[in-house]
Amino acid sequence: MIQDLVVHLVYIGYALTVLLLFGTVLTWVERKQAAVMSDRIGANRAYIRIPFTRVKLIWWGLFHGMADGLKMIVKEDWKPAVYDKFAYALAPWIVFTPILLVFAVIPFGGALEPAKLFAGIPAVAQWFGEKTYQMQIAQLDGGLLIVFAFGGISVIGAMLAGWSSSNKYSMLGALRAGGQMISYELVMGLTVLGLILIYGTFDLTAIVQHQSGILLGFLPAWGVFYQPFAATLFMAAAIAENKRIPFDLPEAESELIAGFYTEYSAMKMGLFMFAEFIEIAIIGALFTTLFLGGYNLPYMSDAGFLLPGGHEIPLPHGVVVVIQLVTFLVKVLVMSSFQILIRWSLPRFRYDQVLMFAWKFMLPLALANLTVTVVAVWLLQ
Amino acid sequence: MSYTARPRKQYWNEPEMGWWERVYLPEILRGLAITGGVFTRNMWRWMTGRKGALTTYYPEETRADYARNNRGKHILTQRPDGRPQCVACNMCATVCPAQVIEIDAAFDPADPDHPKYPSRFEIDYSRCIFCGLCVEACPEDAIRMVKVVPDLPSGDRGRMWLTLPELLSWSPAADVGKPYPPRPAGGPPGGEH
Numbered sequence: 001m002i003q004d005l006v007v008h009l010v011y012i013g014y015a016l017t018v019l020l021l022f023g024t025v026l027t028w029v030e031r032k033q034a035a036v037m038s039d040r041i042g043a044n045r046a047y048i049r050i051p052f053t054r055v056k057l058i059w060w061g062l063f064h065g066m067a068d069g070l071k072m073i074v075k076e077d078w079k080p081a082v083y084d085k086f087a088y089a090l091a092p093w094i095v096f097t098p099i100l101l102v103f104a105v106i107p108f109g110g111a112l113e114p115a116k117l118f119a120g121i122p123a124v125a126q127w128f129g130e131k132t133y134q135m136q137i138a139q140l141d142g143g144l145l146i147v148f149a150f151g152g153i154s155v156i157g158a159m160l161a162g163w164s165s166s167n168k169y170s171m172l173g174a175l176r177a178g179g180q181m182i183s184y185e186l187v188m189g190l191t192v193l194g195l196i197l198i199y200g201t202f203d204l205t206a207i208v209q210h211q212s213g214i215l216l217g218f219l220p221a222w223g224v225f226y227q228p229f230a231a232t233l234f235m236a237a238a239i240a241e242n243k244r245i246p247f248d249l250p251e252a253e254s255e256l257i258a259g260f261y262t263e264y265s266a267m268k269m270g271l272f273m274f275a276e277f278i279e280i281a282i283i284g285a286l287f288t289t290l291f292l293g294g295y296n297l298p299y300m301s302d303a304g305f306l307l308p309g310g311h312e313i314p315l316p317h318g319v320v321v322v323i324q325l326v327t328f329l330v331k332v333l334v335m336s337s338f339q340i341l342i343r344w345s346l347p348r349f350r351y352d353q354v355l356m357f358a359w360k361f362m363l364p365l366a367l368a369n370l371t372v373t374v375v376a377v378w379l380l381q
Numbered sequence: 382m383s384y385t386a387r388p389r390k391q392y393w394n395e396p397e398m399g400w401w402e403r404v405y406l407p408e409i410l411r412g413l414a415i416t417g418g419v420f421t422r423n424m425w426r427w428m429t430g431r432k433g434a435l436t437t438y439y440p441e442e443t444r445a446d447y448a449r450n451n452r453g454k455h456i457l458t459q460r461p462d463g464r465p466q467c468v469a470c471n472m473c474a475t476v477c478p479a480q481v482i483e484i485d486a487a488f489d490p491a492d493p494d495h496p497k498y499p500s501r502f503e504i505d506y507s508r509c510i511f512c513g514l515c516v517e518a519c520p521e522d523a524i525r526m527v528k529v530v531p532d533l534p535s536g537d538r539g540r541m542w543l544t545l546p547e548l549l550s551w552s553p554a555a556d557v558g559k560p561y562p563p564r565p566a567g568g569p570p571g572g573e574h
Contacts, residue, residue: 036427037420039435232406345416346409361405 003128007114011137015103018329022281023274024065026336030277031064033337034344072270080166080263087164092264092271094157098150099279105143106285107205109135109295109324110302116317134205135295135324143204144196147286148189151241154275155181158243158250161272162260173259176351177243177250183358184240184247190366191230191237194373195223195290208294212301220298223291229369231291233362238283239339240358242276246346249354284335285328292331295324440534447528452513454531455504455543456551458523464492465549467523469499473515481505482515502548506533507541527551 028043035042044061057063082088112135114128140146155178162174196202199210213221224231240247251259261272288294299307300323304315315323349357402408423433437444447453458466469486487500515524535541 033420036423036433037416039419039423039433041434041436041438044438341413341417341420345412 007133019278023278026277027065030340033340037344072267075266077266082166084164087160091157091161092268095154096271096275098153099275102147102150102282104137105146106289107136107208108328142202144202158260165263167263169256170260170262173250173256177260184237187362187366188237191234194227194230194370197373197377211293212296222293233366242279245343246348249351280336280339284332287335288331295328297327451528452511452526453529456525456527457548466521467499469497472518476514476518479508479510481508502545504543507538
């Protein structure tokens with residue numbers, strides 16, 4: 001019992017660290033990637049000076065995220081004279097918290113056996129016993145439903161922020177956010193339905209385990225090879241859900257200043273920004289889990305590598321765990337970087353185009369994809 | 382009298398999208414390939430020790446392609462004995478549109494030809510607009526602007542003043558572009574009279 005608690009506390013600590021680290025590092029990645037894409041150098045002035053020396057650690061501007069955070073914390077928290085102060089103060093947290101909670105159901109590694117991990121220390125190994133833990137904070141049968149449920153909550157936060165700010169721009173931004181996020185959530189759900197039909201489960205761990213095999217002899221059995229179309233639609237809908245360019249109408253700064261968080265300053269505004277960057281990582285993690293095989297490397301299982309020629313390379317349990325954790329993080333980082341590439345490449349939609357795109361283009365395509373999947377699954381059974 | 386509307390001339394191109402553009406996704410992928418390609422190219426340059434950007438790290442690095450007669454840092458020309466050629470007439474300070482030149486005149490009894498000289502000559506580079514009017518106004522060819530860009534960036538406005546020692550740090554022998562005027566015949570000026 002206490003063993004379970006210890007293991008899960010470690011998981012929670014790991015998840016929080018990873019998410020907050022991603023949130024900070026992605027601000028840097030966004031700046032630098034945008035700069036390199038447009039032949040610039042990018043932010044490189046923030047540094048940490050080692051005390052009592054003249055050594056300045058610049059590290060390619062990596063500390064700009066810390067400088068931003070510090071600035072937002074010490075800035076004046078200016079509050080407008082709003083009618084509903086409670087809703088105004090609550091809104092950033094309603095946007096921020098569910099995004100962290102989504103990660104609870106995402107498996108970030110395979111099976112962990114503490115007894116094998118601590119084989120060198122018999123006392124610890126004995127204390128843990130023979131139990132196996134999935135590397136996932138909450139292993140729920142309806143994991144995917146939880147993802148969508150929490151994803152839906154952040155709409156409320158955005159709308160609450162816009163409504164409680166007593167500002168016309170905020171109100172317009174909130175309405176746009178509501179319309180857009182609800183529309184694209186529908187598309188997102190429909191794209192994932194195809195996968196659920198194929199795998200026959202809502203459990204994200206089971207979905208990832210399904211993707212550990214081999215397809216047609218050489219391809220890893222990742223979701224993106226079963227449902228390439230759904231993967232594309234899911235990515236587009238997820239970016240729209242995150243309200244980033246080309247779907248950043250709720251915050252369109254040329255029209256609405258900052259949209260629903262116009263009236264927020266200091267760390268409250270920082271929370272909205274931070275939530276956006278963490279959501280990039282969450283979308284990357286979801287995409288990895290659903291379509292890119294999660295923590296699976298091709299030809300690798302919990303025992304080690306099994307290459308196509310029949311060669312077997314057994315690996316110790318600790319190495320496997322580390323490889324799985326790193327694989328997951330690298331995949332998430334690549335997908336986050338891809339989202340940033342999209343954000344700095346495409347121009348913004350017009351608002352009617354955004355909704356038209358959701359209802360007249362992506363929804364029919366998602367339905368068509370679902371129909372084809374249903375027929376295919378029915379024929380193959 | 383009847384009025385017939387002339388066909389209105391259209392000055393813009395009608396947007397024409399074929400079915401390939403209308404499908405949307407291929408064009409998006411093409412755009413991503415372009416930006417991603419630029420990113421990969423620049424990243425490869427950075428990783429192989431070259432520079433992958435068109436911009437410069439400004440204070441540490443300056444561009445080599447400044448114009449030949451770029452209006453950069455001010456200098457005061459010197460007499461052969463190293464004293465400033467400036468006679469502290471204040472014409473540059475008067476013409477200066479940004480009013481950044483401050484001159485204190487002083488009397489030098491040892492030089493009867495040019496008894497007036499600047500004891501203090503300072504330019505506030507936090508406000509200077511580099512228009513070059515001071516150079517044009519100077520009757521003595523005492524103030525010039527060299528190609529070198531001044532070392533402007535600073536966290537403190539007080540440090541952005543150009544003072545007399547730095548103005549006189551110009552070495553005429555080293556500047557081929559703007560050589561020192563030849564000595565007039567008959568020995569150094571202000572010598573034996």
